[in-house]
Amino acid sequence: MKKVLFTAALFFTACAVSAQESVVKEAKSAKSDPAKAATILEPALVDPSTANDPETWKLAGDLQKSIYDDENMKLYLPGGQADTTKLYNSLAKMFEYYMKCDEVEQAKVKSGELKKPKLRKKLAKSLATVRPQLTNAGSDAFNKGNYADALKYFGLFVETPQNPMFEEVAEVKNDTLVPLIANYAVMAANSLNDNNSVIKYAPLGKNHKEEGWRSLMCLADAYSKGETPDSTKWMETIKEGAEKFPSQNYFVGNLMDYYIQKGKIDEALTQINDLLAKDPSSTYFTYVKAVLLYEKKDYDGTIAACNDIIAKNGELVAEANAKIGDCYFFPGQVVEEENSKISMDDPKYAEGEAKVKELFAKAQPYYEKARELQPDNKQLWGQYLLRIYWKLNKAEYDALEKELGY
Numbered sequence: 001m002k003k004v005l006f007t008a009a010l011f012f013t014a015c016a017v018s019a020q021e022s023v024v025k026e027a028k029s030a031k032s033d034p035a036k037a038a039t040i041l042e043p044a045l046v047d048p049s050t051a052n053d054p055e056t057w058k059l060a061g062d063l064q065k066s067i068y069d070d071e072n073m074k075l076y077l078p079g080g081q082a083d084t085t086k087l088y089n090s091l092a093k094m095f096e097y098y099m100k101c102d103e104v105e106q107a108k109v110k111s112g113e114l115k116k117p118k119l120r121k122k123l124a125k126s127l128a129t130v131r132p133q134l135t136n137a138g139s140d141a142f143n144k145g146n147y148a149d150a151l152k153y154f155g156l157f158v159e160t161p162q163n164p165m166f167e168e169v170a171e172v173k174n175d176t177l178v179p180l181i182a183n184y185a186v187m188a189a190n191s192l193n194d195n196n197s198v199i200k201y202a203p204l205g206k207n208h209k210e211e212g213w214r215s216l217m218c219l220a221d222a223y224s225k226g227e228t229p230d231s232t233k234w235m236e237t238i239k240e241g242a243e244k245f246p247s248q249n250y251f252v253g254n255l256m257d258y259y260i261q262k263g264k265i266d267e268a269l270t271q272i273n274d275l276l277a278k279d280p281s282s283t284y285f286t287y288v289k290a291v292l293l294y295e296k297k298d299y300d301g302t303i304a305a306c307n308d309i310i311a312k313n314g315e316l317v318a319e320a321n322a323k324i325g326d327c328y329f330f331p332g333q334v335v336e337e338e339n340s341k342i343s344m345d346d347p348k349y350a351e352g353e354a355k356v357k358e359l360f361a362k363a364q365p366y367y368e369k370a371r372e373l374q375p376d377n378k379q380l381w382g383q384y385l386l387r388i389y390w391k392l393n394k395a396e397y398d399a400l401e402k403e404l405g406y
Helices: 002-029 034-045 054-074 084-111 120-130 133-143 147-162 178-191 195-205 212-224 231-244 249-261 265-278 283-295 299-312 317-339 347-373 378-392 394-404
Strands: none
Touching (some): 034 054, 054 120, 133 178, 178 195, 178 212, 283 299, 317 347
């Protein structure tokens, strides 16, 4: 009985193998219609009896190549209308299947079943020829807001040079475009909130001299959120960004905010002075220095830095004026608060009031200038100017209160 069952099992196994082999044959016979043939072949790609044969995967890749070639040809024909979704989808599948073919064939070489690979060079050459199209596919998807497909195509372009299949294909292995395209992969991943993919591609993207800041920015963002934020890696990334791309305010701004929050003002000043030494014309760095000096209550230093910005008459002039106003307004508030603890009959009260009015009067023209330059940025000057007018000029107070919508 056992012998009969064993024989039956062998019979059914042989039938299954034969069935999948017939699927492959049927797909080959339908190659004139590659889309139909690809559908016929699908079961053979998951059945072990045929999925472990590199020729199965080569056939799958060949069919996708035929679909790709047919659609690609339409791009060059007068009045041709190519289905770009079909075109790019077949391109990605061609890579998937040919690389799987190489993987299966290499496994057979390693096991001794094959003496040497027969297909690698030919397939690698075929993929290298169409590989530049992956960037077009990614760009097309990205511009349509299809970030998942954009990530797929850009990621495939970036990863191929690391695939052993291309180790002898110089134009792929040594492709200098990889860091740039890695940035696009990172941007697509960031749009999907796919932190793992950001972390995967950013180390390549950050090496691009012009666009690498995008990868570092997204990488910092990835480390700052999620279920397990990593503040150490976030800081390392921000510092790297500030060092490599000092003209990108994102990194310097975040770094300075961190130092201020941690009370490390002197450390921040050292950093910003180093940056200013490299780029003394930077208005932004000068403004950051002014803010840091203000945090140290070095009002003279703050005013001097802000006056440098105002003299250049370029960026951040409104902010510089407002910051000078802060140097008078907030010390005035401190005096006012202390004065509120003194009896109005005390002679020191009158002295305090006079000091408050003096400081507020000094702050007033700077806030008014900020208002003139940025009338819509009421956060920059609104509350402070309103408080000054309350103290110094009730008529202007009423007008501003109405303007601010109180």
